[in-house]
Amino acid sequence: MKKEKICLKWAVVIIVLLLSITSIKFNVVGNDPANFTYEEYIEYLRTLPYFLNGTILDGTYRVIVNENGTPPDDITPEEYDYFISVQDFNNTCETARQQFRGTYGIDPYPPEFYENVTEDMAYDEWQNIQHYNQSPSGSPGPHEIDGNFLVKVFPAKDSTNRPFNPQQRYQDTKSGCFWFLIWYGVYPEYLYYYGFWDASDVTPSSGNFLQDLYDDCKQYRKKDNQILFGWVYDGPNAGNSWRQDFYAVAEEWNFFSHKRVAQHEVSHCFNAPDHGWWLSFPCVMSYWWMWFGWFGWCGGCRNIVWDQIWNWN
Ligand SMILES: [Zn+2]
Ligand SMILES: [Zn+2]
16 A cells, blocks of 8 residues: 555656656747747748648649639630639638648748737838829729729739738738729629739839739730739838729738728729828728728719729720
8 A cells, every 4th residue: 555655656756757848848849839929920931831832823833713713705725824713722722721730830821910010010111101103104094894893913923022821812802892892883803813923023112013013914904994903922012003004012011901902002093092191081092091991982082983983984
């Protein structure tokens, strides 16, 4: 009986020792993503392979995505390597994401930046807000055809500029443009051009990105109801677009909610002016109201956008 008690004591001591050694080991590893700041998270992800490596979405193929996976009439087979549905696109991303998490113990999709804004980060972004350039082409700009318009979304494909979360950026573009249906009765459609745009050949600034999107991808805009929307990870601005023209870009590393930025920049394409930090009337063209998540336009912008979409000729 006595001997058994001593054995039990020793067993407890050994278990406690083992447990503490294991917990020391865990502490020493210290790469727990849960403790990372946003910057550390991004830095660490950049040391790992791209999560979509080994799939058709690794940036080496030109992949076009739409809701049903059927190419529209005006897109020829020479223009792409694969044409897939949104469902296939999401499945490919989710499978790769799960494998990546299993291998590296970290989600390849970083937490959304705007949910993790520190004062320093916000200050940098506020300093550099620049929202549109007047249309360089002097074109009449985009408008409806048969009651709809088409947003062609081009995430950058190069390792420096590509967004970390391609699924969410596509969804954000859709969520932002949805409000054109509600307010103007014009039906938005989408195509995702994955692996087309290489933005690594310009010095990062949203003006340069915008020009580069135009230079590299303008051949994919075939009708006057089509807008090309580029996504990059980071540059000095939240977004940029050419007013009353067909091109816009936005950044994933963003002070604002991405869907509001998409809505704001596409509104510039439809000729809406920029309101700066204007507080007077609720409008998505004012940074304050965008910051609050406001999704409507003021009366002045509504008239301008309506005319651009419906009374263009
Ligand atoms: Zn603006
Ligand atoms: Zn307005």
